[in-house]
Amino acid sequence: MGQIGNEVARxxxxxxxxxxxxxxxxxxxxxxxxxxxxxxxxxxxIAINGCQLMCASKVLREKGIAPTYEIVVAKEGVDKLPTLDFDEEDVQRIANKISTEFIQKFQQ
Structure with a gap:
């Protein structure tokens, strides 16, 4: 899940x-x-969390930083794999969601 989050951020x-x-x-x-x-x-x-533990958001909050937008990859219909592989379609879909729900609205 973290690999997907990293690729989405890229x-x-x-x-x-x-x-x-x-x-x-x-x-x-x-x-x-x-x-x-x-x-x-x-x-x-933007905090892109891989799973429901929401580590990215927690790390930020522990340092006094409140995420403006949070997403959990595991809640986006992505199956966890026992490898570092990921589906490019999942990556693009989540990137599009963040773009549509937050980035494009935030810049207005």
Whole structure:
């Protein structure tokens, strides 16, 4: 599920280079001031969670950052695979959902 979230973030960054930026969530969890500041200064924060544990959202909240938009890949009809493989159609569908529900509306 995390692989899908990562790929979705990459697509959104490429599609909206002036509006979307990926940032290392592991660095945020580790307390990197540089990375935490990137999130704190952002106009909006999209948390792409792989499963219902919502680790991305939790890491952000633990650092005092409230996600503006959250999604859980596992709740989007994606089957968890025991490999790092993923279906490109799932990736594109979720990227389109985030774009339609949030990015395009946020920029208005």
């Amino acid at each position: 697509i959104l960054t490429k599609t909206f280079p002036d509006k979307v930026r990926m940032c290392c969530l592991s660095a945020v969890a580790a307390g990197s001031k540089t990375h935490v500041d990137i999130f704190r200064k952002a106009r909006a924060v």
